[in-house]
Amino acid sequence: MDDSHVGSVVITDGDEPTGIVTDRDLATRVLGEGMDPAETTAADVMSDDPTTVDETAGFYEATELMSEHGIRRLPVCNDSNELVGIITSDDLNELLADEHMQLSDVIRAQRPEY
Template sequence: MPVENLARSDVVTAPEDESVQDLASRMDDSHVGSVVITDGDEPTGIVTDRDLATRVLGDEMDPSETTAGDVMSEDPATIDQSDGFYKATELMSEHGIRRLPVCDDDGQLVGIITSDDLNELLADEHMQLSDVIQAQRPEY
């Protein structure tokens, strides 16, 4: 199954010069744990709620004067929208990440897929398999 069928298209984005204070507010308002930092429509970094806690609060930076560019993870791993579910899990495992921006053939951001999305898919698949097994059980 291509990740474009699983990815969320409503990605929260921001430019590198946005303050982390504004990023935190945007995450809270949007109920997300990350913001993809973009230059136009191309992802250049990602800032997670954990980055805000460890890099900003942990290093006692001023949130109103610290920008996304100061704390983002640069050159984020991305996945092509036509790649499959297993490629997404492989990339997440290989890079030790839980969020993966999804790009089109031109490298433009079109979505994001998270480990929670993948876990939800697996849970659905397990439930369907259970239903098949239950339906095939002989009655005694």
């Protein structure tokens, strides 16, 4: 996670997600509980049966799932339940910022000059 600069890793069985390990899991479940990091496996600290979203889902469905389950990272799966990606709250915030920027450009373009 550190080498790849990511805050989570989805654990799979084949291509299907079975768990997720986040930086928070490592902080609270390994360091916070005094576990030996050298002897701790992903299975020891992962959240089982992660909530996922279909790759065809929209912004609102993803945010609703994240809100309902109190999560900041949402694995994305295809119709065969194979992991195809992950969407994070940071990704959604960036999308919203881009949308706001585009909206302000539209408003500026339609504003009469004085």
